[in-house]
Amino acid sequence: xxxxxxxxxxxxxSRTSSRAERMDLKAIVSSRRCCREFTSQAVLNEQLDRMLDxxxxxxxxxxxxxxxxxxxxxxxxxxSLADACKQPFVKGANVxxxxxxxxxxxxxxxxxxxxxxxxDTTLAACYAMLAAEDEGLSTVWVGAFDPKEVANIIGAxxxxxxEVIMPVGFPTEAEEAxxxxxxxxxxxxxxxxxxxxxxxxxxxxxxxxx
Ligand SMILES: Cc1cc2nc3c(=O)[nH]c(=O)nc-3n(C[C@H](O)[C@H](O)[C@H](O)COP(=O)(O)O)c2cc1C
Numbered sequence: 001x002x003x004x005x006x007x008x009x010x011x012x013x014s015r016t017s018s019r020a021e022r023m024d025l026k027a028i029v030s031s032r033r034c035c036r037e038f039t040s041q042a043v044l045n046e047q048l049d050r051m052l053d054x055x056x057x058x059x060x061x062x063x064x065x066x067x068x069x070x071x072x073x074x075x076x077x078x079x080s081l082a083d084a085c086k087q088p089f090v091k092g093a094n095v096x097x098x099x100x101x102x103x104x105x106x107x108x109x110x111x112x113x114x115x116x117x118x119x120d121t122t123l124a125a126c127y128a129m130l131a132a133e134d135e136g137l138s139t140v141w142v143g144a145f146d147p148k149e150v151a152n153i154i155g156a157x158x159x160x161x162x163e164v165i166m167p168v169g170f171p172t173e174a175e176e177a178x179x180x181x182x183x184x185x186x187x188x189x190x191x192x193x194x195x196x197x198x199x200x201x202x203x204x205x206x207x208x209x210x
Pocket of ligand 1: 032033034035036087140141142143144145
C-alpha cells in the first residue's frame with residue numbers, strides 16, 4: 001500500500017492510506033442513494049456474504065456486537081415484511097435484511113444497553129449498505145414499521161428488536177439514472193457542524209461532493 005501522511009489542525013503528522021484508496025470510499029459514500037425499484041436479477045450469494053461479513057467490522061459498544069441480521073429470501077416472507085411496513089416497494093427486492101438490536105447481548109450496560117444495541121445495529125446496517133454499494137447493488141433503509149409485527153414475521157425472540165429493514169437488489173435503469181442525475185441534496189456543512197460550541201459556525205471543509 002502506498003503510504004501518505006496528513007497533518008492535522010494541531011500540526012501532528014500521521015500516516016494515512018493512499019489518496020486513490022480514500023477516493024474509492026469517497027465515491028462509494030457519495031454515490032449511494034436509496035433505491036426503491038429493483039430488477040429481478042438475483043443477488044449472488046457471494047455478494048450477500050461479503051455484505052454480511054462487513055457488518056462484523058463495525059464498532060460496537062464494548063465489542064459486544066449487540067445486533068443480529070435475519071436474511072429473508074422467501075417471496076412470501078418478503079411480502080409479509082412489505083405489508084408490515086405498509087411499503088409495497090419492499091416486495092420488489094431480491095433479498096431483504098432485517099437488522100435487529102440484541103438487548104440481551106448488551107445487558108451488562110443496564111439501562112443504557114438497549115440504546116447501545118440500537119447504535120450497534122445501525123452501524124452494522126450502515127456498513128452493509130456501503131458494502132452493497134461496493135458490490136454494485138442498491139439498498140434502502142426502511143425504519144417505519146411496527147417492530148412487534150416484524151419480530152413475529154422473522155421469529156425474533158423477545159429482547160431481539162427489529163430496527164432496520166433493508167431491501168437489497170440491482171437498481172432498475174430509472175433508479176440508476178436518478179443516482180447519477182443531479183447531485184445529492186444535502187444540507188450545507190455549516191448547518192451541521194459547530195466549532196467548539198453549539199451554534200458557532202465552522203466553514204472551510206472540503207465538500208464530499210464529486
Ligand atoms: C432512520 C431512517 C429511516 C428511514 N425510513 C424509511 C422508510 O421507512 N421508507 C423509505 O422508503 N425510506 C426510509 N428511509 C430512507 C430515507 O428516506 C433516505 O435515506 C433519505 O431520503 C435520503 O435519501 P438517500 O438515502 O438517497 O440519500 C429511512 C432512512 C433512515 C436513515
